[in-house]
Amino acid sequence: RRYPLTLLFLAAFLLYNDGIQTVITQASVFGSEELGMDQTTLIGAILLVQVLAVAGALLLGRLAEVFGAKRTILGSLVAWTVTVGAGYFLPSGEPLWFFALAAAIGMVLGGSQALSRSLFAQLVPAGKEAEYFALYEVSDRGTSWLGPLLFGVVYQLTGSYRDAIISLIVFFVLGFVLLLKVPVGRAMRAVGNTPPARI
Secondary structure (H helix, E strand, O other): OOOHHHHHHHHHHHHHHHHHHHHHHHHHHHHHHHOOOOHHHHHHHHHHHHHHHHHHHHHHHHHHHHHOHHHHHHHHHHHHHHHHHHHHOOOOOOHHHHHHHHHHHHHHHHHHHHHHHHHHHHOOOOOOHHHHHHHHHHHHHHHOOHHHHHHHHHHHHHOOHHHHHHOOHHHHHHHHHHHHOOOHHHHHHHOOOOOOOOO
């Protein structure tokens, strides 16, 4: 309550991170049931995501140094939206396109989550880190059912995993809009922290 801007950032994070987590957990279902990918392809795609997530985290970290963490996260949310939207149009039975989607996911996965934690740390008052990160983790777990619920409901209504996967864009759009409204410089000063040159 004392730091509403920090809570606004947390709300934005919870929305877009729920979208991220749901894309990750449902990608194999989408790949196997909708696109007809075999187990070997699915495992290869999962490994590709993990490897490129490290490279993506490093790349987005460098971009954050140049453009600021908030702008970089916003850019990553645009990338998530485009990637999930592209997934809707993937042809069935074409592993190369599925690997391309996995590569795109990997490049934005690690960076968007790492930068979010880093930025949140700067929106927390000194000495309260444990308390706020506990709230961060509890809130994340408490809302993690929203994405799978939407995915499941859309699939039940339409019978299409393509419709189910593209419905997750709503989390990235809403998270983007909320994050856009967070004046991170003012939020940092409100908790007694000095904003970096690039925010």
